[in-house]
Amino acid sequence: MKFTCDRQKLNEAVLNVQRAVSSKSSIPALEGILLTAKTNAVQLCGFDLEIGMTTEIEADVEEEGSIVVGAKLFGDIVHRLPAQKVTFSADDKQITQIKSGEAKFSITGISAEEYPEFPKINSEKSAKLPSKILKGMIRQTIFAVAENDAKPVYTGTLFEISDGKVRLVSVDGYRLAIREEKVSDKEKASFVVPGKTLNEVMKLLSDSDDEVELLIGMRHIMFHIGNYTVISRLLEGDFLDWHAAIPKESSTEVRVSVPEFISSLERVSLLITERLRSPARCTFSSDGSIRLSCATAIGRANDRLPATISGNKVEIGFNNHYMLDALRNTECDEVRISLNGPLSPITIRPCEGDSFLFLVLPVRLKSGDE
Numbered sequence: 001m002k003f004t005c006d007r008q009k010l011n012e013a014v015l016n017v018q019r020a021v022s023s024k025s026s027i028p029a030l031e032g033i034l035l036t037a038k039t040n041a042v043q044l045c046g047f048d049l050e051i052g053m054t055t056e057i058e059a060d061v062e063e064e065g066s067i068v069v070g071a072k073l074f075g076d077i078v079h080r081l082p083a084q085k086v087t088f089s090a091d092d093k094q095i096t097q098i099k100s101g102e103a104k105f106s107i108t109g110i111s112a113e114e115y116p117e118f119p120k121i122n123s124e125k126s127a128k129l130p131s132k133i134l135k136g137m138i139r140q141t142i143f144a145v146a147e148n149d150a151k152p153v154y155t156g157t158l159f160e161i162s163d164g165k166v167r168l169v170s171v172d173g174y175r176l177a178i179r180e181e182k183v184s185d186k187e188k189a190s191f192v193v194p195g196k197t198l199n200e201v202m203k204l205l206s207d208s209d210d211e212v213e214l215l216i217g218m219r220h221i222m223f224h225i226g227n228y229t230v231i232s233r234l235l236e237g238d239f240l241d242w243h244a245a246i247p248k249e250s251s252t253e254v255r256v257s258v259p260e261f262i263s264s265l266e267r268v269s270l271l272i273t274e275r276l277r278s279p280a281r282c283t284f285s286s287d288g289s290i291r292l293s294c295a296t297a298i299g300r301a302n303d304r305l306p307a308t309i310s311g312n313k314v315e316i317g318f319n320n321h322y323m324l325d326a327l328r329n330t331e332c333d334e335v336r337i338s339l340n341g342p343l344s345p346i347t348i349r350p351c352e353g354d355s356f357l358f359l360v361l362p363v364r365l366k367s368g369d370e
Contacts, residue, residue: 001065002089003037007081007100009057013044014075016228019200020046020053021071029114032068035088036112037061042088045118046071051197052118052231063089066112069096077105119231121217127161127185128211131225135205136331137168137179138198140356143325145195146172153237156192161185170195171240175322176345176359177329178242189216192239197221197232204228246359247345250338252311254284255351258335260305261290262327268292268301269320279317279363284309284339294320316342317365326358 014033022030025048034045042059046052067090078086083101090096094109129137138157146154158169167180204225205212215222223230265280272278276296283291288309293302316339326348327335338347342365348358 002063003059003061005059017046022048036066068110123217125216141168141170141177144170144177156194156235161189178357192235252339254337256307264303280320317363
């Protein structure tokens with residue numbers, strides 16, 4: 001095979017596809033990028049048996065063919081090539097020549113026949129979303145995905161598509177994040193996408209109105225994002241019945257400035273460390289103020305901020321990191337907080353509409369925590 005292409009376009013494609021390449025595998029070909037030269041284009045593929053990514057770039061192809069090259073070395077070489085154009089060639093013995101300006105490299109590749117085949121999706125189910133909408137939905141829910149695999153299905157985000165709406169739900173046992181948007185599709189589907197996949201998808205998504213297509217199979221999902229295709233396995237298992245997790249009633253309603261709440265909580269959290277853990281104590285008073293405090297072995301902190309509060313006075317404890325994550329991902333200036341006593345989950349919603357819902361479980365306070 002032999003082709004010539006633009007170094008910058010090749011470098012960008014390698015950097016993206018490289019993220020789907022296995023860093024260490026018993027199958028050597030999976031540690032590489034599959035290059036396939038065909039009419040006027042070169043396709044690049046990365047695959048670690050869980051997530052795969054492909055893209056194409058324009059190229060002047062003199063001889064068609066395919067080969068696997070080590071992803072890290074190839075990426076380092078392309079990144080440092082001196083000229084605008086790159087000429088790539090490989091012979092029958094998998095010896096690969098890379099030339100750019102005065103720089104020349106000769107490296108050993110792997111036969112394309114050793115590269116595992118991508119999963120195929122046989123499904124008529126699909127959905128389309130504007131890129132910036134999907135990017136925002138992932139960003140506002142990915143923080144609540146479980147990091148450990150005690151229950152593997154919680155290491156992903158639930159997608160629910162029905163009644164002209166798409167809903168993303170993430171949960172890790174301590175908090176819940178829900179994000180909802182209207183879609184034109186009348187499709188009905190429910191599936192769980194691994195958090196790792198969504199992190200990679202989010203990096204490819206732009207802040208434009210360009211549509212992203214999702215093709216949904218029994219065990220895999222495919223995202224078409226511009227010139228990139230991402231395919232991923234889906235997670236199996238029973239996901240949380242999130243409807244039942246949301247409190248049906250509240251005895252206290254609060255409207256508060258998000259930036260002010262974040263600033264106050266960050267100040268109080270200065271005394272909390274990995275070694276000195278303590279819940280943040282929060283008192284929602286009927287006098288129109290929120291009092292925050294915490295106490296650890298190194299001292300005490302107190303702060304106060306204004307809020308509009310109706311209903312019963314509530315004193316509640318929570319993990320400061322979980323609350324800060326929720327507040328930062330509201331992406332709005334003011335929120336509505338609902339409470340139903342000190343042991344019921346804290347619910348955070350927008351002041352208008354129901355585009356998102358964040359839920360944080362409380363921490364039981366001891367009488368000495370002041």
